[in-house]
Amino acid sequence: MRRTSVRLAALATALLLPLAAACGDDSSDGGSADGGDGKKGTTLTVLAAASLTDVFKRAGDAYEKTHPGTKVTFSFAGSQELASQVRQGVPADALVTADTKTMDGLSGETGKPVVIARNRLTIATAQGNPKHVKDLADLARKDLKVVLAAPEVPVGRYSRKVLEQQHVDVKPVSQEPNVRAVLSKVSLGEADAGIVYVTDAAAAKGKVATVAVPDAQNAVAAYPAATLKGSKHPEEAGAFVRWLASSEARGLLGAAGFQRP
Known part of the structure; x- marks a missing residue:
């Protein structure tokens, strides 16, 4: 009786394996997505x-x-x-x-x-602009901690271009790997001001204030x-x-x- 039960169990397993394989094969590579209609995208x-x-x-x-x-x-x-x-x-x-x-x-x-x-540049300052930054020239003030993007970063290159054209010598306290890092330094109070894109400052509304850079002094990205x-x-x-x-x-x-x- 015991041998009969074992044989029946083995037969049931054999019958179920193909069905399980057919139902469970839903694999795809990392470059595909389900479009919602069952088709791979x-x-x-x-x-x-x-x-x-x-x-x-x-x-x-x-x-x-x-x-x-x-x-x-x-x-x-x-x-x-x-x-x-x-x-x-x-x-x-x-x-x-x-x-x-x-x-x-x-x-x-x-x-x-x-x-x-x-895109264009703007000066980002702490909310309320407590250091009373008025223009690019103010960024050279010794009482300001200014942060810029690194020179190999597009916004860092644009920033240095407009500063040089206005003969403003800024010694940044740090040089960041991207514009969002510059914005973060200012919003967290780790810097008094920084040069960012207009769009990034707009995305941080309520966290930073801005000082406009006139078109004649600005750069276009x-x-x-x-x-x-x-x-x-x-x-x-x-x-x-x-x-x-x-x-x-x-x-x-x-x-x-x-x-x-």
Whole structure:
């Protein structure tokens, strides 16, 4: 009787194994996503300048709604760091930098870039501007702790350009890897002032105050977007880059304070 029970159990197991395998095989690679209709889609990885952090999160949501089956993920950092990642072969599908110089230096790694937006600089100070900063010239005051982005970072390069043109000698207390780090130093009270993009200061409304830089003294940052030649999803990456230049995307960028290209 015991041998009969063992044989029956073995037979039941043999019959159930194929069914379990058929039901449980739902594996996919890291580059696919479920479009919601049971079909597998694509996950795009976009390397983007830190100053695009807030608006690109909204842009990604908007794109996914009108492109079912495509999921967009972002990796934000200073443009110089993104360029280093591209050169090292980090898997990604598209790149958006905060300057054309960085993008041009990667011409062998990208498709043809398209400028999707522009930006300008502003001075960020502690909320209420307790040190009474009035203009760029004030940033040279010895009683101020000023923080700038490092010179290899686009916003750091733009900052030094406008300061030099106004003959303002600033000795920063620190040089940060991206614009968000500059903003953080000011908002946390670790610095009295710093130069950031207008859009970043707007995103930190209520945490910092701003002092406008006149157009005649300002610099214009251009944001080019391009596909990466190493992308495993070139068609989908191209579609996303084209969408970034669309009226819908420009509307989102404009609402965040970016200027039209």
